[in-house]
Structure formats: C-alpha cells, structure tokens
Amino acid sequence: MDKAKKNTVIHAAAECMAANYKSSQIPMYGDALRMPNRNAVIEIIRDCQKLIFPVYYGDRDLLKLPPEQYSALLMEHIHEKLTRQITLTMPECDENCEVAYAISTAFIERIPAIQELLLKDLSANFEGDPAAYSKEEVLLSYPGMFAIFIYRIAHELYENKVAMIPRMMSEYAHSQTGIDINPGAKIGEYFFIDHGTGVVVGETTIIGDNVKLYQGATLGALSPAGMATNPNVRRHPKVGNNVVIYANSTLLGGATEIGDNVVVGGNAFLTSSVAPNTVVSVKNPEMTFRGKHHRG
Amino acid sequence: MDKAKKNTVIHAAAECMAANYKSSQIPMYGDALRMPNRNAVIEIIRDCQKLIFPVYYGDRDLLKLPPEQYSALLMEHIHEKLTRQITLTMPECDENCEVAYAISTAFIERIPAIQELLLKDLSANFEGDPAAYSKEEVLLSYPGMFAIFIYRIAHELYENKVAMIPRMMSEYAHSQTGIDINPGAKIGEYFFIDHGTGVVVGETTIIGDNVKLYQGATLGALSPAGMATNPNVRRHPKVGNNVVIYANSTLLGGATEIGDNVVVGGNAFLTSSVAPNTVVSVKNPEMTFRGKHHRG
Amino acid sequence: MDKAKKNTVIHAAAECMAANYKSSQIPMYGDALRMPNRNAVIEIIRDCQKLIFPVYYGDRDLLKLPPEQYSALLMEHIHEKLTRQITLTMPECDENCEVAYAISTAFIERIPAIQELLLKDLSANFEGDPAAYSKEEVLLSYPGMFAIFIYRIAHELYENKVAMIPRMMSEYAHSQTGIDINPGAKIGEYFFIDHGTGVVVGETTIIGDNVKLYQGATLGALSPAGMATNPNVRRHPKVGNNVVIYANSTLLGGATEIGDNVVVGGNAFLTSSVAPNTVVSVKNPEMTFRGKHHRG
Numbered sequence: 001m002d003k004a005k006k007n008t009v010i011h012a013a014a015e016c017m018a019a020n021y022k023s024s025q026i027p028m029y030g031d032a033l034r035m036p037n038r039n040a041v042i043e044i045i046r047d048c049q050k051l052i053f054p055v056y057y058g059d060r061d062l063l064k065l066p067p068e069q070y071s072a073l074l075m076e077h078i079h080e081k082l083t084r085q086i087t088l089t090m091p092e093c094d095e096n097c098e099v100a101y102a103i104s105t106a107f108i109e110r111i112p113a114i115q116e117l118l119l120k121d122l123s124a125n126f127e128g129d130p131a132a133y134s135k136e137e138v139l140l141s142y143p144g145m146f147a148i149f150i151y152r153i154a155h156e157l158y159e160n161k162v163a164m165i166p167r168m169m170s171e172y173a174h175s176q177t178g179i180d181i182n183p184g185a186k187i188g189e190y191f192f193i194d195h196g197t198g199v200v201v202g203e204t205t206i207i208g209d210n211v212k213l214y215q216g217a218t219l220g221a222l223s224p225a226g227m228a229t230n231p232n233v234r235r236h237p238k239v240g241n242n243v244v245i246y247a248n249s250t251l252l253g254g255a256t257e258i259g260d261n262v263v264v265g266g267n268a269f270l271t272s273s274v275a276p277n278t279v280v281s282v283k284n285p286e287m288t289f290r291g292k293h294h295r296g
Numbered sequence: 297m298d299k300a301k302k303n304t305v306i307h308a309a310a311e312c313m314a315a316n317y318k319s320s321q322i323p324m325y326g327d328a329l330r331m332p333n334r335n336a337v338i339e340i341i342r343d344c345q346k347l348i349f350p351v352y353y354g355d356r357d358l359l360k361l362p363p364e365q366y367s368a369l370l371m372e373h374i375h376e377k378l379t380r381q382i383t384l385t386m387p388e389c390d391e392n393c394e395v396a397y398a399i400s401t402a403f404i405e406r407i408p409a410i411q412e413l414l415l416k417d418l419s420a421n422f423e424g425d426p427a428a429y430s431k432e433e434v435l436l437s438y439p440g441m442f443a444i445f446i447y448r449i450a451h452e453l454y455e456n457k458v459a460m461i462p463r464m465m466s467e468y469a470h471s472q473t474g475i476d477i478n479p480g481a482k483i484g485e486y487f488f489i490d491h492g493t494g495v496v497v498g499e500t501t502i503i504g505d506n507v508k509l510y511q512g513a514t515l516g517a518l519s520p521a522g523m524a525t526n527p528n529v530r531r532h533p534k535v536g537n538n539v540v541i542y543a544n545s546t547l548l549g550g551a552t553e554i555g556d557n558v559v560v561g562g563n564a565f566l567t568s569s570v571a572p573n574t575v576v577s578v579k580n581p582e583m584t585f586r587g588k589h590h591r592g
Numbered sequence: 593m594d595k596a597k598k599n600t601v602i603h604a605a606a607e608c609m610a611a612n613y614k615s616s617q618i619p620m621y622g623d624a625l626r627m628p629n630r631n632a633v634i635e636i637i638r639d640c641q642k643l644i645f646p647v648y649y650g651d652r653d654l655l656k657l658p659p660e661q662y663s664a665l666l667m668e669h670i671h672e673k674l675t676r677q678i679t680l681t682m683p684e685c686d687e688n689c690e691v692a693y694a695i696s697t698a699f700i701e702r703i704p705a706i707q708e709l710l711l712k713d714l715s716a717n718f719e720g721d722p723a724a725y726s727k728e729e730v731l732l733s734y735p736g737m738f739a740i741f742i743y744r745i746a747h748e749l750y751e752n753k754v755a756m757i758p759r760m761m762s763e764y765a766h767s768q769t770g771i772d773i774n775p776g777a778k779i780g781e782y783f784f785i786d787h788g789t790g791v792v793v794g795e796t797t798i799i800g801d802n803v804k805l806y807q808g809a810t811l812g813a814l815s816p817a818g819m820a821t822n823p824n825v826r827r828h829p830k831v832g833n834n835v836v837i838y839a840n841s842t843l844l845g846g847a848t849e850i851g852d853n854v855v856v857g858g859n860a861f862l863t864s865s866v867a868p869n870t871v872v873s874v875k876n877p878e879m880t881f882r883g884k885h886h887r888g
Contacts, residue, residue: 001690006671006697014664016704021646021659024711026727029659033647035728054317055329067317067325072310079302098297105302112312119320130517130531131478131499135322136331137460141467164729171733178474178493178770178789180807182723197474197494197770198512198789200807200839203723215476215496215514216790218807218839221722235722247496247514247546250839250858261884266546267565269859269876283878284565286579291571292557350613351625363613363621368606375598394593401598408608415616426813426827427774427795431618432627433756437763474770474789493770493790494808511772511792511810543792543810543842562842563861580861582875588853 036085041168044085047078048153052115056139075111079104089163103160114152117189121148124190128212143177144193154183185219187211188241195247202236204254209241214266216248222271240276332381337464340381343374344449348411352435371407375400385459399456410448413485417444420486424508439473440489450479481515483507484537491543498532500550505537510562512544518567536572628677633760636677639670640745644707648731667703671696681755695752706744709781713740716782720804735769736785746775777811779803780833787839794828796846801833806858808840814863832868 021029049057051074054067062070086100087093093100125145126135138145150173154166166183174180178197181187185201188209193199195215201207205219221235234254243258245251246266251258258264259276268282317325345353347370350363358366382396383389389396421441422431434441446469450462462479470476474493477483481497484505489495491511497503501515517531530550539554541547542562547554554560555572564578613621641649643666646659654662678692679685685692717737718727730737742765746758758775766772770789773779777793780801785791787807793799797811813827826846835850837843838858843850850856851868860874 001688001693002697006693006700009697009701010664010667010671013667013700013704014660017643017663017707018659020704020707020711021663026714026731027647029646029655029662031652031655035648035732038732051313054325055323056331060327063325063327067314068310070325071313071317072306075306075309079306096297101297101302105298105305108302108309109305112309112316115313115316119316122322131480133459133463137463139322140331140334140460141463143467143470163725164732167725167729167733171735174735174789175768176471180787180789184723195476195496197470197476197496198808200787200789214516216494216512216808216840220806220839247516248512248544248840252858263884266548268879269874270879271876274881277884279880279882279884281880281882282565283880284567287564287566288575288577288579289570290575290577292559292573292575347609350621351619352627356623359621359623363610364606366621367609367613368602371602371605375602392593397593397598401594401601404598404605405601408605408612411609411612415612418618427776429755429759433759435618436627436630436756437759439763439766472767491772491792493766493772493792510812512790512808543812544808544840562844578861580863583860583862584871584873584875585866586871586873588855588869588871 034088034091036088036165036168038168038172040081040085041165042172044078044081045150045153045169045172047074047081048111049149050074051078051111052118052149053139056136075108079108082107085165086162089165103157103162106160107156110156114156117152118149120189121145121152121191124192124210124212128192129194143179144196147173147177147179147181147193147196147199148191151181151183151185151187155185155187158183185236198248204234205236206234206238208239208243208260210243211239211241212244214245214247217245218250218252220250220252222253330384330387332384332461332464334464334468336377336381337461338468340374340377341446341449341465341468343370343377344407345445346370347374347407348414348445349435352432371404375404378403381461382458385461399453399458402456403452406452410452413448414445416485417441417448417487420488420506420508424488425490439475440492443469443473443475443477443489443492443495444487447477447479447481447483451481451483454479481532494544500530501532502530502534504535504539504556506539507535507537508540510541510543513541514546514548516546516548518549626680626683628680628757628760630760630764632673632677633757634764636670636673637742637745637761637764639666639673640703641741642666643670643703644710644741645731648728667700671700674699677757678754681757695749695754698752699748702748706748709744710741712781713737713744713783716784716802716804720784721786735771736788739765739769739771739773739785739788739791740783743773743775743777743779747777747779750775777828790840796826797828798826798830800831800835800852802835803831803833804836806837806839809837810842810844812842812844814845 027033082104083100086103087097122135126132126138132138150169154169158166170183179199181201182203184203185205187207190210192212198216199213200218200220202220219237237251237256239258240260242261245264249264249268251270253271257273261277262274263279265281268280323329347367378400379396382399383393418431422428422434428434446465450465454462466479475495477497478499480499481501483503486506488508494512495509496514496516498516515533533547533552535554536556538557541560545560545564547566549567553569557573558570559575561577564576619625643663674696675692678695679689714727718724718730724730742761746761750758762775771791773793774795776795777797779799782802784804790808791805792810792812794812811829829843829848831850832852834853837856841856841860843862845863849865853869854866855871857873860872
C-alpha cells in the first residue's frame with residue numbers, strides 16, 4: 001500500500017478541487033445555496049396520491065377519520081411542505097414568503113378539479129387497454145397513469161410560474177416510467193398512454209381531449225437548438241380531439257397541427273399538418289426478404 | 297400570509313374531495329379495501345432472487361446453512377408472503393384462503409423448473425453479448441436478465457390466474473429496465489434481450505426457443521383499442537425458434553407469424569408473416585445528403 | 593389448508609434446488625463468493641456527486657468545513673470504499689490489495705479533471721435545451737446530465753481495467769434514465785443528451801467534442817452476435833466533432849464514421865460513413881392519408 005502516494009495525491013487533488021469550486025460559473029461551495037429538495041418534492045407527490053386516491057395510497061389509521069378531516073389534514077401537510085419548497089426556489093424570499101404561501105393556497109384550491117381530471121384519465125387508461133383487468137390495477141401498476149398523475153400536479157405549478165419543482169416532478173416520473181411529459185404541455189381530458197417507454201411531450205405541446213399515445217410517440221421540436229429566442233412561439237405540435245398516435249411515431253414542430261379524429265399509424269414521421277378525420281399510415285418500408293440456409 | 301384564505305380554501309376543497317370520494321365509480325374511501333401491496337410483492341421477488349441465485353443475492357449468515365435448509369427456509373417465507381398477497385386479490389376470501397394457499401404451493405413446486413429456465417437464459421444473455429465479461433456480471437447488472445427473471449416468476453402466477461400481482465411484478469421490471477413484458481406472454485428457453493429500453497412484448501405473444509430481442513423491439517397489437525371483445529383471439533405475433541429481432545423493429549398483430557431461423561433487421565415494420573429461414577432487412581430509408589458551409 | 597402437501601412440496605423442491613446449486617456451471621452456493629456490492633457502488637457514485645458538486649449534493653454540516661478539508665475528507669471516503677469494492681473483483685486478492693489501492697489512488701488523481709469535463713457537459717446541456725431555465729435545474733433534474741456524470745466516473749475505472757464495477761455503474765444510470773452508455777465508449781467534451789430514453793452508446797464507440805444526442809439515438813454494432821472474436825476491432829461507430837444526432841436515429845457498425853459538423857435528422861438509419869459538413873435527412877416515409885367518416 002503506497003499510503004504516502006495516496007496522501008500526496010489527495011492533498012494535491014483537494015487543492016485543485018477547492019480552486020475549481022471557486023472559479024466555477026455556478027455556485028459550488030458554501031452553505032448559502034437555497035434550492036428545493038428532490039426528496040421533499042417526491043414526498044409532496046406521495047401526499048397528493050394519498051389525498052386524491054385515499055384507499056389506494058393512504059395510511060390505514062388516517063383512513064378511519066371522516067373523509068373531510070382526512071383530506072383537510074393532508075391538504076394542511078401539502079400546503080406546508082409546498083410553501084417551504086417553493087420558498088426555496090425564490091432567492092429573494094425569507095422563510096415567511098407570501099408569494100409561495102399564496103401559490104400553495106391556489107394549488108390546494110385546484111386539487112378537486114385535478115382529481116376529477118385524473119378520474120377521467122383513469123377511465124381512459126382502463127378502457128383503452130384490452131389487457132387491463134380493472135381500474136384498480138391500472139391505478140396501482142400502470143406507468144402511463146402514474147406519469148399522467150404527476151403531469152397534472154406539475155402542470156398546475158408550472159402554470160403558477162413555480163421554478164424547478166415542476167421539472168423535478170416530471171423527471172421523477174420520467175425516471176420511473178420512461179415517459180417524459182414536460183410540465184408546460186397543455187393536455188385535455190381522458191388522456192391515455194400505453195406502455196409509454198420513450199414517449200416525449202415537449203414544453204409547448206397542446207393536446208386535446210380523448211387522445212391516446214403509444215410507446216415511443218414523440219411530440220417534439222424541429223432543431224430545438226437555438227429556438228429559445230422567442231419564448232412565445234410554439235415549438236411543438238398541436239393535437240386535436242379524439243386522436244390516436246401509435247408506437248414510435250414522431251411529430252415535430254410548432255407548425256404541425258393534427259386535426260380532430262386523426263389516427264397516426266406506427267412509425268410515422270410528420271413535420272407538417274394533418275387534416276381532421278384522416279388516417280395516416282406509413283407504407284411498410286421497403287424490405288428485402290432473403291432466404292438463407294438453402295439446401296439441396 | 298393570508299391564513300384566513302388558506303383555511304377557507306382548505307375547508308371548501310375538503311368538502312369537495314369528500315363528495316368526490318363518495319360519487320366515484322371506484323372505491324375511494326374507507327378501511328375496507330383489500331389489495332396486494334406493491335412493496336410486499338417486490339419483497340417476494342427479492343426472496344425469489346435469494347432462492348434461485350443464492351450467492352448473488354442471499355444473506356451471508358443464512359448461506360452458512362446446508363443448501364436444503366436454506367432453500368426450504370426461503371420457500372416457507374415465499375409461501376407465506378405469497379399466500380397473503382394472493383388472498384388480498386380475492387375479495388371473497390378471508391385470512392385463511394385455501395385457494396391462495398394452494399396456488400402458492402403450486403408456485404413453489406415450479407421453482408426448480410423456473411431456476412433451470414433462468415440458468416439457460418443466463419447462458420443466452422452471456423453468450424449473446426460480446427461486451428459481457430462474465431455470467432456473474434450479466435446476472436448482477438444486465439437489465440435484460442432482470443426483466444426475464446421477473447417475467448418467469450410473474451408468468452407462473454399469471455398461468456395460475458392470480459389477479460393484479462403478475463402485472464405489479466412486470467411493471468416493477470418495466471420501471472427498472474424500460475422492458476415491458478406482459479406476464480401473459482409465452483416465451484421459450486434461452487431468451488435474450490440486449491439493452492432492452494423500449495422493448496414491448498404483448499399479452500398474447502408466443503415466442504419460441506433461442507430468440508434474441510434488441511432495444512425497442514415491439515411485439516404488439518394492431519389497433520389495440522376495441523380488440524378486447526374476444527379474449528381467446530391472439531392479438532400479438534407468434535415468433536418461431538432461433539429468431540433475432542434487431543433494434544427498434546415493430547411486429548404487430550395476431551396473424552403475424554415469424555418462422556424459425558428468421559433474422560429481422562433494425563427498424564423493420566411488419567404486419568404480416570415471414571417464412572422460415574428468411575432474412576428481413578429494411579432498405580435504408582431514402583436520405584438526402586446536403587453539404588453545408590459551402591465556402592468560396 | 594393442505595399443509596401436508598405444502599410440506600411435501602417444499603421438501604422435494606428444496607432437494608431439487610440443492611442439486612441444482614451443485615450442478616450449475618456458475619458458483620451458486622456457499623459463503624466464499626467475493627463480488628462488488630451494488631449498493632456500495634451506488635454509494636461511491638453519491639460520494640462523487642458530493643465531491644464534484646458540493647452545494648447540490650453535499651451534507652449541510654460538512655459544507656461548513658474549508659473546501660480543501662471537505663474535498664480531502666470525501667476523497668478519503670471514496671478511496672477507502674473504492675479500494676474495498678475493487679478488491680472484491682479480484683479473486684486472487686486478500687483484504688490488503690495493492691493493485692486495488694493503486695487504482696483508487698489513480699482514480700482520485702483524475703477527479704479534478706473529471707470535474708472540469710462535467711462543468712463543460714453542464715454548459716452543453718444547459719445551452720442545448722431551450723426548455724432549461726438554469727444550470728442548477730439541469731444539474732439536479734436532467735437525466736442526460738446524470739447519465740453523463742456516471743459515464744465519466746465509470747469510464748475512468750474502465751480505463752483502469754476494473755471489472756464489473758463500471759458496468760454496475762452504467763446500468764444504474766440506465767435504470768434511472770433509460771440511457772445506456774457503455775463505460776468503454778470514448779466521449780469528448782461538451783457532450784449533450786436530451787430526453788435520453790432509449791439512447792444506446794456501445795462499448796467501442798468514439799465520440800468527438802460538442803456532440804448532441806436526442807432520445808432513442810443508437811450508436812450500435814452490426815449483428816453483435818459472434819463479433820467478440822477480435823476484441824481489438826471497433827464494433828461501433830466513430831463520430832466527429834460538432835455532430836447532432838436527432839431522435840431515434842440508428843447508426844451501426846465500426847466502419848461507420850461520421851465526419852465533423854454533420855447533422856443526422858430524426859429516424860435515420862445509417863450503416864455507412866458520412867462526409868464532414870453534411871446534413872442527412874430522411875425523406876419522410878411514404879404515408880397514406882385516407883379520409884374516414886365520409887358523410888353525405
């Protein structure tokens with residue numbers, strides 16, 4: 001064991017790291033940095049699950065309370081935790097941040113409406129999948145339902161201009177499900193995602209009611225790089241009502257508008273608009289079928 | 297801080313939530329709902345890992361027991377936990393549920409055969425990947441191997457008509473690996489999945505022996521919506537023996553049968569059958585190569 | 593409850609398992625097997641995060657130390673843990689393994705340089721995404737940044753011929769992000785990955801500076817099976833500087849070289865080289881647009 005060498009190396013590297021901390025363009029060292037905490041944000045999601053779907057996620061003991069008390073109690077918890085985390089996103093705010101407090105209140109006010117949306121999403125996710133045996137199974141196990149749950153929560157905070165927390169939430173959903181819905185997207189009722197891995201829904205996407213997405217469906221930007229110049233321009237597609245987008249189809253660009261009642265078959269690649277009531281199917285790509293192992 | 301407003305909002309929202317709980321079509325509130333517990337289900341998977349691959353997952357102290365005692369002890373644990381969870385899927389059953397008990401016994405009886413299948417899968421996953429350095433590495437780190445492990449367990453319970461638990465297991469694998477194998481699929485020996493993200497294998501898929509799937513390979517249904525009418529009709533492809541399906545290829549529909557010894561190249565899109573001993577390769581899609589930065 | 597049957601079944605199955613343990617080609621039972629521990633490996637990653645980005649991941653109390661002491665302390669921890677885990681990959685080594693100790697020292701020596709690379713990656717990931725609001729958000733939430741962080745650590749160990757641990761690290765990143773970068777790949781500065789789900793970068797890939805990959809981009813091998821024969825032959829593409837590869841494009845084979853300043857559009861499929869300064873765009877696949885619901 002060359003301990004002397006190790007000590008020399010650590011000493012030199014530590015000097016170097018300290019210099020790097022100091023010269024970095026972002027804050028790197030010290031106790032001053034205030035930022036929302038990922039685990040605390042995940043806890044808020046868990047509390048929202050307990051509040052919105054009590055028997056599926058709630059604590060057995062609390063579920064003995066009258067339902068008004070149960071939900072009021074959870075709302076108090078959520079309000080307190082959310083206020084603290086939002087405060088941490090506002091560098092100019094001290095511990096008693098009125099803006100953060102008011103945003104939390106506005107969020108709580110929206111929860112019953114979010115719950116109603118989620119019950120519609122649950123119906124859509126149950127009815128859309130022939131392999132689903134019950135709504136309970138969909139709620140407890142389906143990644144699409146989980147990603148939509150988090151999207152509906154995160155979108156509410158995004159609309160209230162909360163920094164960092166909405167994206168923390170959506171990236172948590174992404175890591176658990178492979179479904180990447182930017183909290184800025186606007187999505188209508190009865191939203192359905194099947195399988196889900198690889199789904200991408202960009203920040204300025206608009207989606208109508210009764211839309212179904214399958215795995216790998218992308219609603220993305222054309223050449224994203226350099227398009228941040230005008231934040232008011234839509235960079236992602238607009239999708240109408242009653243649209244189905246099958247697996248691994250890619251729809252790109254803010255000028256791409258998909259009309260009502262459109263079906264986009266698997267593997268499509270669209271960078272322009274589609275009229276309502278259209279079925280888009282990709283002609284099977286040209287394939288070569290070559291026999292092998294010819295014998296005799 | 298507008299506490300008065302917060303209190304008013306919470307009071308009104310709590311009333312609203314309580315009304316929503318009551319009017320919902322699915323059970324939402326109360327202490328009566330019996331359902332399997334996701335964490336308990338994951339624990340059963342962990343116990344199966346300890347039982348089937350002891351030195352890789354087992355507890356150091358228990359591994360000092362004679363192997364018959366070690367495996368009998370774990371089987372007792374699994375039997376007890378599984379009986380409890382299966383009981384929770386059966387609303388008509390009380391704590392002493394004979395059917396659940398018998399299914400657990402049948403599951404235990406199958407474990408040695410499952411282990412033999414998994415050792416064959418391990419060989420396939422080691423031999424199929426030039427970047428693999430040892431079977432131990434494949435077992436401990438490869439997502440394909442983990443997804444196949446859970447599939448073999450979940451499929452056994454699916455075959456015994458256990459509700460909810462098989463899908464909980466497969467969605468756990470899905471969340472960890474991006475590989476979505478429905479527990480209803482029937483898959484032969486020496487099954488290999490490389491990389492795996494985006495792989496989808498549908499509920500009625502049939503796969504032969506020695507089949508290799510690469511990332512993004514989909515064995516799916518044609519227009520899944522509305523096909524639940526006849527549960528006895530196969531909605532997903534049938535794949536023969538010794539078949540390779542390369543990355544991001546999509547095979548759809550119950551009428552699609554892939555013969556033995558077929559190779560499907562990357563990015564294929566198949567909605568009809570392929571004769572045995574065929575190599576299917578997609579002609580490279582037509583691409584435009586345009587110079588940029590022309591100077592002078 | 594048929595306890596007698598359960599006992600008979602467990603007894604027989606346990607005998608069977610014990611026989612399987614004994615006859616298996618890989619070690620299955622006993623207390624002798626030495627292997628790195630996945631949780632310990634993840635802890636090393638966490639310690640590297642605390643060391644390289646202190647205010648974002650570090651413990652509040654430790655951050656009161658002078659930065660040289662803070663980083664030296666963490667380096668001591670990492671050195672000790674890493675030495676232990678590397679030792680476990682070397683069957684011939686006892687607890688005082690000089691080789692493992694020296695590799696850990698070499699790793700520590702490289703950390704300041706890794707930090708500098710990661711700060712450049714952070715700039716690239718912030719500047720490349722119009723939806724990113726701050727570098728802090730990118731660092732804390734973006735899966736691409738997390739996967740690149742782990743890649744830079746794992747690659748260092750791979751270069752030092754450490755077994756198993758680099759792949760454990762990269763598969764941890766893969767499970768969290770859907771991004772699968774083999775630790776053997778060589779990747780230049782300012783590397784950017786957006787969304788990321790489904791990205792695959794193979795073991796012998798070479799990537800230049802300022803390269804951007806979008807979700808589903810694959811740098812893979814042609815017919816991987818059977819190519820392990822010559823470990824010195826590159827099986828995966830070489831990509832130049834300033835290259836953008838858009839979503840779901842697949843580039844395969846060691847002979848495929850992508851020149852500097854190339855843009856590869858979405859959904860491309862390339863098995864041959866592309867000259868510098870070229871824009872490759874897939875012609876939209878032929879699609880059929882068919883009206884539905886014709887009325888009147």
